[in-house]
Amino acid sequence: MIHRPKYHFVPEKNWMNDPNATIYFKGEHHLFYQHNPDDWHWGNLHYGHAVSRDLLHWKHMPVALAPAFDRGETHCYSGCSYINNGQIELLYTSVGAGERCQNSGSQQWAATTEDGISWHQIEENPVMTNDMGPDGALTEWRDPFVFHWKGKTYALVAGIVKEQYSAVHIYETEDYRNWRYVNEFFRNACAKEVIECPNIVVYGDRVLFLYSIWNVRVLHWFVGTISEELKLVAYNEGCVDYGDFFASQISFDNQGRTLMWGWLREDPRRGLLTDGEWAGVQAIPRVISITEDNRFLQERLPEFETIRRTEEKIELKDFTGRKYAQTESVSAEITAAVYSEHVFSVRLLEDEESEEYTDIIFNPREGTYYAPMEESSLLDSVDKRPILGYFPRSGDGAVHIDILLDSSVAEIYINKESCMTLRVYPMKEGKRISIASEKGVERAEVSVYEVEL
Structure with missing residues (x-):
């Protein structure tokens, strides 16, 4: 059986899921990803790392971020990146054991680097806690995404409110270290669905908003704007991918393009050991945009034509x-x-x-x-x-x-x-x-x- 892809990105071995913190920086595309360095099954989540100049040929880098076990952290869940003081910083969901579990005790942590190879958790962590929001702590609170709107810096984080419904919440900062809760940015119409991996792309006065639903083949898109109260006002909506494309991430390249990344889920494999101890595939990054009449476009990466034989x-x-x-x-x-x-x-x-x-x-x-x-x-x-x-x-x-x-x-x-x-x-x-x-x-x-x- 030959199941390992040949031109899609896969880890050298072991488990991979969500793309994280994708960013173009100093001539290279950086892909971070959820990675278990010790086994081809989910668990022990670190940040794997790879770099590319053309989005097709990738160089595997050392593990970028490991859990801070001495501080009670057992997993580094999904997150994003941004440039601060001339270097890539990571903002991600930190999960531990017991009271720090993903359901009720996750936190948002920042990590910095000096060499662009290894990232380390800052001493001030956590930079966000789940009790900053509405009455009562948010649960299933995870996957921060940083963006800029009207000259200010915000982050979206998904979380369940009072164990009643899932929503995406918006936070504001001036220094990436001190965040304050603003309000509920988006509320899911289906209360039982758990939102993951919210992303947002700004197009002038309009935005493209994306999110995935945990454990379901669903990745939604909305085109709309942001109200003065910092809530999503939707003009149009739809499905990003009807199959196994999940947990989107966004980056911007030096050509002015917006790239959407996604994990091609291994769920249909159902634990089958095929042609090696590996699991997880990243999609070929898609070039995305919105139209004047608020439609969402996805195009195959033009550089892909260079590997046609x-x-x-x-x-x-x-x-x-x-x-x-x-x-x-x-x-x-x-x-x-x-x-x-x-x-x-x-x-x-x-x-x-x-x-x-x-x-x-x-x-x-x-x-x-x-x-x-x-x-x-x-x-x-x-x-x-x-x-x-x-x-x-x-x-x-x-x-x-x-x-x-x-x-x-x-x-x-x-x-x-x-x-x-x-x-x-x-x-x-x-x-x-x-x-x-x-x-x-x-x-x-x-x-x-x-x-x-």
Whole structure:
């Protein structure tokens, strides 16, 4: 079984989950991430660290931040970064044992560095405590994210209020050391859902607000503004990714772009030991933006084209049946513009006997796409629940598709406005790629690229 991705970022070994504190600094992109350096299962959370100049080729760095066990800390949970006094600082959720557990005793801590390799907790910690907010301490209080609005510095932190509902809270600072609670920035409509990893991007007088829901395949986006009372006023909303893209982080590069990062969850693997003691994948960073009419756009990283190695073009007209690409690979990119009112599908990772394959079925008329997953693996132990997503029609009437296939990963972009990420764990090593339609495709322009770092 080959499940370890070849061009997505994965740790050299052991466990990885949320991207943390992503930042562009002095010509390099820094990726920090939740990491267990001792085991390929969740636990013992440190901050792993890697750097890149092109977002594709990564250099593994030493562990950046370890729990301060002598101060009662057992885990370094998710957080963000910012520049203070010319260096990257970290603001993250600190968790301990007993009264310092994640449910009721988490704190927000800061960490600094002198060499850009190792970060250490400052003596003044904690810089925020969960009793700073509304009446009673917040629970499940975690994942700070720093941003600037109207010349002031704020942080968002998620937390449950009075064990009744989940919300995102806003705090203000002038020096990154002394924070004060302002108010409840956003309240979740579903009280039982636990919010994680809130992010915000400022576009003039408007903002893009993102958050994940713990233990559910949900990552929401909102486009809106911030009121004078520092509350979110939403104009539009939707789903960031219908599959296993989770715990987003944001960074800004030297080209003026906003990059969104995400953990490609290992949950569907259900503890399966595959081709090594590793777990967790980072998505290829996505270029994101908002439109004048408050839509959220996600685009495949343009630099990705530099690792295309071969191209096969397929042109179809008034086509029915199944067309196989000559290119066979588990590391590929498939792009297509399909003009059709009828249902069609793209098939990935099909073996010679057609015992395993992953279909993505598109219905242009209804604006849906669907991954049945039943035939994706012969292994009974992995999660093969179906995934359904929605996409808007494009201006030219085509369904524009871009799929990044990388062993156990398929990142699917549709019309720049919809994404679905699949985690697939086939037992055989199927490499065949095809497109099919029973009722006919009017026209399709397809390219299949072999990809290699």
